[in-house]
Amino acid sequence: MIDFYTWSTPNGRKVSIMLEECGLEYKTHTINISQDEQFAPDFLEIAPNNRIPAIVDNDNGFSLFESGAILMYLADKTGKFWPQEHDAKWRTVEWLMWQMGGVGPMIGQAHHFIKNNKGVSEYAERRYLEEANRLYTVLDQRLEVNEYMSGGEYTIADIATWPWISRFEWHTVDINEYPNVVRWYKAIAARPAVEKGYHIPVHQPDGIPQP
Numbered sequence: 001m002i003d004f005y006t007w008s009t010p011n012g013r014k015v016s017i018m019l020e021e022c023g024l025e026y027k028t029h030t031i032n033i034s035q036d037e038q039f040a041p042d043f044l045e046i047a048p049n050n051r052i053p054a055i056v057d058n059d060n061g062f063s064l065f066e067s068g069a070i071l072m073y074l075a076d077k078t079g080k081f082w083p084q085e086h087d088a089k090w091r092t093v094e095w096l097m098w099q100m101g102g103v104g105p106m107i108g109q110a111h112h113f114i115k116n117n118k119g120v121s122e123y124a125e126r127r128y129l130e131e132a133n134r135l136y137t138v139l140d141q142r143l144e145v146n147e148y149m150s151g152g153e154y155t156i157a158d159i160a161t162w163p164w165i166s167r168f169e170w171h172t173v174d175i176n177e178y179p180n181v182v183r184w185y186k187a188i189a190a191r192p193a194v195e196k197g198y199h200i201p202v203h204q205p206d207g208i209p210q211p
């Protein structure tokens with residue numbers, strides 16, 4: 001059984017979707033980041049960076065923070081969503097790191113300036129919107145020649161990226177300008193585990209945003 005510490009954000013949803021996809025037994029603990037619960041001493045013991053998500057695997061007592069590391073850990077534990085043949089394995093890591101180093105931080109800043117602090121910095125709004133559109137262009141080109149990000153298979157690279165794209169309304173990118181992203185987005189949104197994981201830990205009355 002896995003103890004799962006999370007909130008309703010893209011980084012949290014990566015892990016709830018992965019837990020659902022893998023059919024693992026888990027217990028959700030809500031860490032309400034708008035009430036600073038990420039700074040509670042108990043939580044900091046397993047997540048010293050004071051960010052969700054984090055897990056404790058009760059099969060071995062091992063704790064882990066950083067969503068990309070958690071996805072790799074759960075894939076390794078279950079043998080799912082991370083192909084182990086040489087090229088596919090490293091393509092998956094490559095695109096997972098692209099999400100961790102690009103999509104998450106850049107689109108996160110787009111939300112910060114465009115949605116949460118509109119008008120504070122015109123420069124930052126323009127910069128992060130341009131960066132978000134650049135990343136969508138890269139993703140669209142990749143998905144023009146591959147069904148999924150690392151090739152023909154749905155992997156932890158897709159599981160990491162999809163929850164960020166699901167906030168396309170927040171970062172004000174017109175997703176419909178990227179037809180391959182829309183095709184990929186809808187295919188993943190239709191997966192029962194994604195529908196379930198999207199609503200953890202709080203049910204979202206509006207459901208998954210549709211392009």
Ligand SMILES: N[C@@H](CCC(=O)N[C@@H](CS)C(=O)NCC(=O)O)C(=O)O
Nearest residue numbers: 009010011033051052053066067068
């Ligand atoms: N690189 C980290 C980022 C985690 C992260 O930024 N989590 C956000 C929610 S999506 C958070 O906990 N924020 C709390 C805060 O800003 O204090 C990961 O991928 O796990």
